[in-house]
Amino acid sequence: MSIDPDTLIDLDGVAFGHGRTLLFDGVDLRIKRGQVVAVIGSSGVGKTTLLRLIGGQITAKAGSVRVAGVSVGRLDRKGLYALRRRMGMLFQQGALFTDLSVFDNVAFPYRENTDLPESMIRTLVLLKLETVGLRGAASVMPSQLSGGMARRVALARAIALDPMLMMYDEPFTGLDPISLGMVGRLIRRINDAFGMTSIIVTHDLNESLLIADRVILLADRRVYADMTPAELRTATDPFVRQFVDGAFEGPVPFHQPAPPLAEDLFDRAAHRH
Template sequence: MDSGTQSKLDEIASLKEVTFSYSPDQRTILNGLNMSFKRGQVTAVMGGSGCGKTTVLRLLGGQVVANTGKVLFDGDDIGSLTHQGLVRVRRKMGMLFQFGALFTDLSVFENVAFPLREHTRLDEAMIQDLVMMKLNAVGLRNARDLMPSEISGGMSRRVALARAIALDPPLIMFDEPFAGLDPIALGVTAHLIRDMNDALGATSIVVTHDVPETFEIADYVYFIAGGKIAAQGTPQELMRSNDLFVRQFIDAQPDGPVPFHYPGLAIDQDFGVTNISQSDGSIR
């Protein structure tokens, strides 16, 4: 088997020269993007707010279609699938939405049971056992009868993870799984993502901007900026990087390739004076 064939077998999903904007008169969000997601790995997609991280997940799930290029998943071209084809493909994807997105009128148990009831013909006893197994895996078996309003944000995220893996999907996507969590809940969620990925033999795509937790669990990281891949590599490689954008992001520097000042008129033009530096707004 040649290396090219082996690479395709190791790749569960990819974006090939993908360009995307929500409408012709809006800015281009992704511009010639290339990404590869390897089977069995946790891959992080990072970048500033509004850079297109979540759009990558929407493209993979078929919620939106690329303007140009291809989005591939497990041998299927997502952009060319019919509605039935999308339904078939989405059964092989699990999704943890921002802040969990639990059904507020369903108990913890029923939230996790929902995909099993919707997409299988399993009897109630089997559903009961599967839900209890998933909840036990995230440490919430004894919270099964609680309502979403009765559990914490961190617990909600764990319930959402149990729901995302209910059908044992080969691909699990996480949209900002660490947002709004306290340090303990954040650590628990991060390690559960890694542990569940390895236990299921799944592939995980984590969209986030939280550097320490992500670098601890990810096998590979993509940074998006300006609609393109600004940097990529293992966490160890990126920590050693001298790339200015990578350093600004990792070190949380307020100014750099992503400027502190919104682009536009120089400050001396706005104030009608000539003794103010145009570069940083300081007085000479």
């Protein structure tokens, strides 16, 4: 059904939620091949959920999620795994296998998904590690790596099979400014060098403004704003402004919706006798 061959990801009226509360209700999103898209939004708005929907780890309640023209929710296990071989995902803390060395971590996708001889795997792994600048750390165990290095090793592992789509879940969290800039630059460089498409879920607006082609603001269970970094800087919408300026007061409330405090306290007390 996908008409435009340039569109890699196509979310159409996607709804998702646990139980009765909906996290998403009518999310529409199109991402073109070759773009780096940053997804921002308040904590708990469902940024990671968006990635899990695209990766097929969860299924939408309504609407369709299509990657490269394939509807993810309709795939069987085999089709899903075939699709995932062409996707890479970088998890929040890297999710390196702690019982395997850096080398074996990066070799893992090759050993599991290909029949390549060990000598060729070795070459490929060292090349990927070179890409992230950590060829020298091949024999190190993940526990001995710093946060930034672990993130880069995980990146090398995620791009091992040269995916068409890379998804990054909070790649900048917990990194010092130097590592942060390094990872950011790396994401952009890898995207362009290997002709990928990237989605970055992040809190870090500054870094995403530097490297992204488009910024998507999730709020109110849908895509609230979809603009280029330049547009975002000059946006006038109060909600967007609050995000860009990081202001405390604004449309995003500090409090979760709740009944008046006195009523709540009295009510609780009445229950417990």
